[in-house]
Amino acid sequence: MYQWRKFEFFEEKYGAKCAIPEDDDVVEKKIQCCSSGRGKVVTGFDDGVVCFFDRGFKFNYAFQPHSSSVLFLQQLKQRNLLVTIGEDEQLTPQQSALCLKVFDLDKMQPEGSSTTSPDCVGILRIFTNQFPEAKITSFLVLEEVPPILLIAIGLDNGSIYCIKGDIARERITRFKLQVENSHLDKTLSAVTGLGFRVDGQSLQLFAVTPGSVSLFSLHDQPPRRQTLDQIGCGLNSVAMSDRSELIIGRPEAVYFYEVDGRGPCWAFEGEKKLLGWFRGYLLCVIADQRTGKHTFNIYDLKNRLIAHSALVKEVSHMLYEWGNIILVMNDKSALCIGEKDMESKLDMLFRKNLYTVAINLAGMTIKEYGKILIEHKPVETIQILIRLCTEDGDKKGLSNGVYMSMLPSPVDFLSIFIHHPQSLMDFLEKYTNKVKDSPAQVEIHNTLLELYISNELNFPSMREKGLHLLKSAWPPETEHPLYDVDLAIILCEMNAFKDGLLYLYEKMKLYKEVIACYMQAHDHEGLIACCKRLGDSVKGGDPSLWADLLKYFGELGEDCSKEVKEVLTYIERDDILPPIIIVLQSLSRNPCLTLSVIKDYIARKLERESKMIEEDRQAIEKYQEDTLAMRKEIQDLRTNARIFQLSKCTACTFTLDLPAVHFMCMHSFHLRCLGDNEKECPECAPEYRSVLEMKRNLEKNSKDQDRFFQQVKSSKDGFSVIAEYFGKGIISKISNGSASGPRSGTVSSTSGF
Amino acid sequence: MSYAYLFKYIIIGDTGVGKSCLLLQFTDKRFQPVHDLTIGVEFGARMITIDNKPIKLQIWDTAGQESFRSITRSYYRGAAGALLVYDITRRETFNHLASWLEDARQHANANMTIMLIGNKCDLAHRRAVSTEEGEQFAKEHGLIFMEASAKTAQNVEEAFIKTAATIYKKIQDGVFDVSNESYGIKVGYGGIPGPSGGRDGPSASAGGCCS
Numbered sequence: 001m002y003q004w005r006k007f008e009f010f011e012e013k014y015g016a017k018c019a020i021p022e023d024d025d026v027v028e029k030k031i032q033c034c035s036s037g038r039g040k041v042v043t044g045f046d047d048g049v050v051c052f053f054d055r056g057f058k059f060n061y062a063f064q065p066h067s068s069s070v071l072f073l074q075q076l077k078q079r080n081l082l083v084t085i086g087e088d089e090q091l092t093p094q095q096s097a098l099c100l101k102v103f104d105l106d107k108m109q110p111e112g113s114s115t116t117s118p119d120c121v122g123i124l125r126i127f128t129n130q131f132p133e134a135k136i137t138s139f140l141v142l143e144e145v146p147p148i149l150l151i152a153i154g155l156d157n158g159s160i161y162c163i164k165g166d167i168a169r170e171r172i173t174r175f176k177l178q179v180e181n182s183h184l185d186k187t188l189s190a191v192t193g194l195g196f197r198v199d200g201q202s203l204q205l206f207a208v209t210p211g212s213v214s215l216f217s218l219h220d221q222p223p224r225r226q227t228l229d230q231i232g233c234g235l236n237s238v239a240m241s242d243r244s245e246l247i248i249g250r251p252e253a254v255y256f257y258e259v260d261g262r263g264p265c266w267a268f269e270g271e272k273k274l275l276g277w278f279r280g281y282l283l284c285v286i287a288d289q290r291t292g293k294h295t296f297n298i299y300d301l302k303n304r305l306i307a308h309s310a311l312v313k314e315v316s317h318m319l320y321e322w323g324n325i326i327l328v329m330n331d332k333s334a335l336c337i338g339e340k341d342m343e344s345k346l347d348m349l350f351r352k353n354l355y356t357v358a359i360n361l362a363g364m365t366i367k368e369y370g371k372i373l374i375e376h377k378p379v380e381t382i383q384i385l386i387r388l389c390t391e392d393g394d395k396k397g398l399s400n401g402v403y404m405s406m407l408p409s410p411v412d413f414l415s416i417f418i419h420h421p422q423s424l425m426d427f428l429e430k431y432t433n434k435v436k437d438s439p440a441q442v443e444i445h446n447t448l449l450e451l452y453i454s455n456e457l458n459f460p461s462m463r464e465k466g467l468h469l470l471k472s473a474w475p476p477e478t479e480h481p482l483y484d485v486d487l488a489i490i491l492c493e494m495n496a497f498k499d500g501l502l503y504l505y506e507k508m509k510l511y512k513e514v515i516a517c518y519m520q521a522h523d524h525e526g527l528i529a530c531c532k533r534l535g536d537s538v539k540g541g542d543p544s545l546w547a548d549l550l551k552y553f554g555e556l557g558e559d560c561s562k563e564v565k566e567v568l569t570y571i572e573r574d575d576i577l578p579p580i581i582i583v584l585q586s587l588s589r590n591p592c593l594t595l596s597v598i599k600d601y602i603a604r605k606l607e608r609e610s611k612m613i614e615e616d617r618q619a620i621e622k623y624q625e626d627t628l629a630m631r632k633e634i635q636d637l638r639t640n641a642r643i644f645q646l647s648k649c650t651a652c653t654f655t656l657d658l659p660a661v662h663f664m665c666m667h668s669f670h671l672r673c674l675g676d677n678e679k680e681c682p683e684c685a686p687e688y689r690s691v692l693e694m695k696r697n698l699e700k701n702s703k704d705q706d707r708f709f710q711q712v713k714s715s716k717d718g719f720s721v722i723a724e725y726f727g728k729g730i731i732s733k734i735s736n737g738s739a740s741g742p743r744s745g746t747v748s749s750t751s752g753f
Numbered sequence: 754m755s756y757a758y759l760f761k762y763i764i765i766g767d768t769g770v771g772k773s774c775l776l777l778q779f780t781d782k783r784f785q786p787v788h789d790l791t792i793g794v795e796f797g798a799r800m801i802t803i804d805n806k807p808i809k810l811q812i813w814d815t816a817g818q819e820s821f822r823s824i825t826r827s828y829y830r831g832a833a834g835a836l837l838v839y840d841i842t843r844r845e846t847f848n849h850l851a852s853w854l855e856d857a858r859q860h861a862n863a864n865m866t867i868m869l870i871g872n873k874c875d876l877a878h879r880r881a882v883s884t885e886e887g888e889q890f891a892k893e894h895g896l897i898f899m900e901a902s903a904k905t906a907q908n909v910e911e912a913f914i915k916t917a918a919t920i921y922k923k924i925q926d927g928v929f930d931v932s933n934e935s936y937g938i939k940v941g942y943g944g945i946p947g948p949s950g951g952r953d954g955p956s957a958s959a960g961g962c963c964s
Contacts, residue, residue, distance in 0.1 A: 004789065231827075252823065253793050253824050261831075262828075264793065264794055264795045264796050264813075265793040265794045265824060266792055266793040267793040267824055268792070304789045
């Protein structure tokens with residue numbers, strides 16, 4: 001049978017001689033029930049006596065609450081009360097002898113000369129006409145808001161009698177719960193275990209029988225029952241974990257239950273004599289089927305190990321007091337078992353080279369006690385944590401990658417710093433200095449940013465640190481920083497951290513947000529400087545920033561002539577906002593801006609533009625003249641005869657003789673000078689060809705929309721590009737007909753005979 | 754966290770085939786070369802998204818050893834999906850599939866979606882069961898099939914999500930009565946009521962009568 005590794009993380013305390021003191025009185029008696037709390041162990045005997053013991057089983061005092069046997073008792077924790085169930089003298093044969101009593105242990109009443117007994121604040125008969133008698137098999141008291149108690153009494157017929165209220169004032173209500181009774185066999189329906197589960201307002205009660213697990217929701221009226229499972233367990237093998245799970249022990253396994261049903265199980269074999277839960281450990285007294293011997297095991301379920309294992313005598317009760325586990329044996333001897341300190345535990349693990357387990361164990365403990373440590377010894381605690389998370393000590397041949405993944409992440413420990421942001425900052429800074437590539441880097445940076453930027457820590461240097469982190473954790477070549485950008489922006493925004501915001505917006509290319517920031521702060525100088533930096537389209541900036549800028553000044557409602565003048569100079573220099581109207585419109589809204597501010601600008605602008613218009617006009621005239629001349633020539637070619645009078649060959653400049661070729665462009669050649677190429681005039685052909693080529697190119701480009709849009713976008717003045725395209729007849733396809741332009745230079749050869 | 758549906762899965766198969774490692778890889782995205790033998794039944798959970806709906810997977814990881822078989826069996830009930838795992842480097846784990854399948858058919862509800870996983874496909878040089886054999890077995894028994902590696906994480910995510918997608922499809926087709934939790938499906942707070950309104954009438958009624 002496979003078993004987990006065994007360790008000795010627990011040891012016996014107070015030596016082996018720990019026992020319920022055996023004076024003459026006690027020898028004959030039998031322990032019926034045990035409880036503990038408030039530093040004391042309480043036992044109930046079969047003669048009606050209850051004994052209190054101090055640390056180390058020192059007899060404290062005894063009294064007799066019942067006349068014959070004490071069957072059940074529970075020491076309460078919030079208030080110093082003791083609740084007992086025991087047999088008293090029967091007043092009438094019809095009435096049950098069983099009574100429930102509540103004692104206030106803080107009020108002692110002298111009784112006779114030598115003995116004292118606590119004040120009995122309430123006595124109740126458990127069984128009445130509506131609540132008929134049955135054998136009690138389990139008992140549990142829940143302390144609600146004082147003075148309310150909720151007492152659950154499980155019976156062998158599957159009923160649970162509940163008594164709720166202030167027993168001292170006799171303001172109580174009683175109600176009955178019944179588990180699903182599918183078993184005819186009465187031994188399978190006894191309520192063998194009970195467990196309360198309190199979660200905020202909701203109060204639930206687990207009830208276990210040998211054949212079922214049920215859950216009652218007590219906040220519903222009437223209480224609602226849910227059957228969670230069709231298996232159950234016998235007496236003494238029911239416990240609650242510290243996460244309010246019900247645990248039951250069966251011979252084949254230990255099962256955990258949540259409110260919605262069965263959860264995980266652990267197949268620890270053997271009859272479970274007793275089951276318990278102590279500080280996150282599962283406790284089991286297991287009887288071996290073959291040998292009949294009893295073993296007490298302490299399981300660490302998280303780390304999958306057996307933290308203690310020992311053969312024991314027959315255990316009758318299991319208690320937790322004085323920081324120890326106390327096993328009370330049938331022979332009234334007792335065993336106190338306490339956890340060893342962390343150092344010796346880690347030592348044991350290291351000796352066996354079980355580093356992963358050691359780290360998990362240490363990490364868990366730090367998480368548990370870290371809050372207290374931080375409060376009292378911040379420097380030392382941070383050192384411990386750093387060592388834990390980085391472990392720069394001996395690595396014992398483990399490769400770094402494996403090692404890193406084994407180490408606990410600093411993020412796991414954030415919660416212990418909850419009231420100590422200064423220490424948290426210290427810790428994280430030290431950690432990031434040591435570990436550059438932590439898998440939790442983003443979380444750590446986020447937390448650090450939060451610390452730096454939030455106004456909680458009021459140090460002047462904080463914000464600088466914050467800005468530095470914002471910058472350093474965003475390497476220039478990467479797209480995303482090593483922190484959560486949205487979170488960072490929210491942080492900066494909420495804490496009015498302007499520098500941080502500006503940096504982030506600029507990094508994210510949210511230029512409009514950047515200038516909005518400056519505008520909000522009325523930082524005109526910064527605003528203009530920023531536009532200069534970000535408003536240049538050549539460097540990937542956004543020129544529309546300038547328009548926003550002017551609009552802002554226009555709407556500012558205060559005198560800002562100086563700034564406007566400056567801005568206009570830049571706009572003019574780089575010709576950023578061509579349409580003068582936009583400038584005027586933007587500025588005209590501000591009543592404080594006088595015309596003088598923009599007079600110079602407008603005058604210069606107008607002058608330049610009228611000059612341009614003049615130039616354009618001259619160009620148009622020139623083109624018109626050219627066209628006219630060409631038209632005339634075409635007309636001439638069509639209607640009039642051409643007289644070729646050239647007497648010299650254009651190529652060789654000797655006198656022309658036959659055979660000769662005359663071209664319409666008025667060039668003439670010897671046929672021999674032309675060679676094979678007699679179709680076009682060699683003088684005019686290059687020019688003609690280049691014109692044709694240009695036309696073809698333009699036509700081809702007109703089909704390439706992407707190129708067009710790119711040109712429009714990249715040009716400072718998109719209009720001129722569009723106009724050019726129109727001018728070349730590329731966008732409108734009118735000129736694409738068959739009637740192409742003048743055919744100057746086409747062949748019209750005559751040859752002499 | 755709120756979810757539209759919660760699906761219960763169970764992982765079964767011979768001891769040492771890597772059931773716990775598959776779960777660990779899926780829930781924690783890590784691989785533990787030395788894993789303690791699972792004693793009993795443990796569980797893990799993770800949220801996934803299918804069809805833009807958050808779905809919580811509650812996964813029960815069982816012990817593969819023969820001696821724990823009876824405990825494992827008691828966890829079949831109430832599982833919507835099962836991952837049946839074998840080790841491609843150990844022939845006998847493949848040979849035992851039929852007996853696992855019989856267990857599942859006997860103790861789980863009939864509509865349980867079963868995914869057959871040939872684990873440790875990173876150890877191709879020690880392969881003892883061919884991919885075709887796995888495919889063939891899955892085809893014969895109506896299972897979905899995938900080869901995966903808990904070590905390299907290959908197909909791990911896919912296996913869990915594909916199973917969930919199949920279950921989700923069955924819900925859409927009205928195969929399950931989602932209000933009955935014994936199918937291993939729970940409707941969450943952020944959820945949508947099941948298709949009991951039934952646009953697709955015939956299949957919904959067909960699902961209704963099988964119990």
